[in-house]
Amino acid sequence: MLLHAQALQWQSPDRSFTLSVPEFILRAGDRVAIVGPSGCGKSTLLGLLSLALRPGTAGKLEIDGEDVSPCWNRRWGAAVLGRIRAAGMGFVPQMSALLPFLSVRANIALPLDVLGQTDRTRVQDLAAQLDILGQLDRMPATLSVGQRQRAAIARAVVHRPRLVFADEPTAALHPDQAAGAMRLLFDQGGAVSAVLMVTHDGLRAAETGFSIVNAVPHAGGACITTARIGHAA
Numbered sequence: 625m626l627l628h629a630q631a632l633q634w635q636s637p638d639r640s641f642t643l644s645v646p647e648f649i650l651r652a653g654d655r656v657a658i659v660g661p662s663g664c665g666k667s668t669l670l671g672l673l674s675l676a677l678r679p680g681t682a683g684k685l686e687i688d689g690e691d692v693s694p695c696w697n698r699r700w701g702a703a704v705l706g707r708i709r710a711a712g713m714g715f716v717p718q719m720s721a722l723l724p725f726l727s728v729r730a731n732i733a734l735p736l737d738v739l740g741q742t743d744r745t746r747v748q749d750l751a752a753q754l755d756i757l758g759q760l761d762r763m764p765a766t767l768s769v770g771q772r773q774r775a776a777i778a779r780a781v782v783h784r785p786r787l788v789f790a791d792e793p794t795a796a797l798h799p800d801q802a803a804g805a806m807r808l809l810f811d812q813g814g815a816v817s818a819v820l821m822v823t824h825d826g827l828r829a830a831e832t833g834f835s836i837v838n839a840v841p842h843a844g845g846a847c848i849t850t851a852r853i854g855h856a857a
């Protein structure tokens with residue numbers, strides 16, 4: 625299993641919202657789309673599973689067979705989590721969050737730089753596939769929202785991570801571009817990687833081949849599990 629979460633919980637600081645994740649499994653080759661109403665905890669789930677948000681004390685999260693839960697409570701933990709993220713994960717944030725002081729090309733290449741990889745043809749290839757070749761040498765502030773979103777998609781997959789997380793990656797795109805971008809995410813890493821996407825476009829996700837998981841909202845929170853798509857342990 626690439627990722628196995630059990631009994632994870634997250635509570636907002638004011639305790640008004642609790643997300644519970646009884647079980648969530650991503651295996652190599654999985655392509656999963658989370659759908660559900662605004663505010664029900666979809667981004668929070670991505671934050672938890674991508675090691676950006678600290679879960680409550682109970683529960684367990686294994687990445688590639690390694691239990692990372694203890695990292696949250698140890699001094700050395702942040703470095704371990706950082707290494708796992710840098711080498712094995714890619715993330716398309718809801719707001720594209722490109723670094724404003726780097727060109728689009730340098731933004732996309734950033735994960736390669738962090739890992740000490742020098743092959744730049746991949747940056748060019750992804751930019752061509754996402755139709756932003758002409759934007760590579762511009763600064764993020766000069767791009768449209770949709771162009772920035774496509775650059776963020778390229779940055780998330782450029783280092784061929786085994787776990788790709790994407791938070792509404794096509795929200796700002798024209799339907800034709802959205803279809804292409806979703807397909808590109810779907811095709812990333814083939815059978816050795818998993819892609820977990822949050823989207824309000826469940827129809828397109830299903831057409832592309834993603835398995836759909838519904839967040840189940842309830843008073844004061846929501847529950848999200850992959851058990852229902854046949855991944856019970």
Ligand SMILES: Nc1ncnc2c1ncn2[C@@H]1O[C@H](COP(=O)(O)OP(=O)(O)OP(=O)(O)O)[C@@H](O)[C@H]1O
Pocket residue numbers: 636637638640641660661662663664665666667668669
């Ligand atoms: N710091 C915070 N304090 C209080 N509530 C918070 C905080 N952070 C998040 N929440 C609550 O957590 C819930 C889940 O938010 P989240 O962003 O995960 O929802 P979402 O399903 O991704 O929404 P959307 O589809 O609108 O992006 C929301 O109801 C939000 O109000």
